[in-house]
Amino acid sequence: NAGVMQNPRHLVRRRGQEARLRCSPMKGHSHVYWYRQLPEEGLKFMVYLQKENIIDESGMPKERFSAEFPKEGPSILRIQQVVRGDSAAYFCASSQTQGAVRETQYFGPGTRLLVL
């Protein structure tokens, strides 16, 4: 399966713990996007990364959240000291290039984070 992979699919954390969400883009894709979906809400953009670079993090909270996409390995979204409001589905998407007229983002199955 050459689709976007995310793990874990479900993650339970207690308040104050750290959450690490992983995303492996589709084969041949070098652009990764993270979105968050709260219950009854639409998907909200968080961050856009290329290999080793953060291109746009305007949608990511300034504190406790960070993202990386190293030269080797998956992209990681890290949430430190989680709070109940962080409970949501976190989706990763990837694309082959940026800005091509018909460039499409393909989504992974998401990680559902529950903070107790």
Add this chain to the structure above:
Amino acid sequence: GQNIDQPTEMTATEGAIVQINCTYQTSGFNGLFWYQQHAGEAPTFLSYNVLDGLEEKGRFSSFLSRSKGYSYLLLKELQMKDSASYLCAVRDPTGNNRLAFGKGNQVVVIP
């Protein structure tokens, strides 16, 4: 900023046609996408419009009017498996490729 509006839910009968509307307000325009999302699953790409008019893809068609800030997704010959949420998204006009999504329209197909 970008504002995308979609009705929240509709019910339709198997075999029927349903139209899902999306209106948007953006400071520029760089393409509109439709995705399908089944409960608990990933959004899957359905269609893309950047020019005015109708794009047809099998049972699904999508229409765009840039002057009206309006798009619709047309689902024909509805099947039970079409029960899902349909998401409208516009691409950021500054070229960053990020998508701004509406809340989605839940379509329930009944026998």
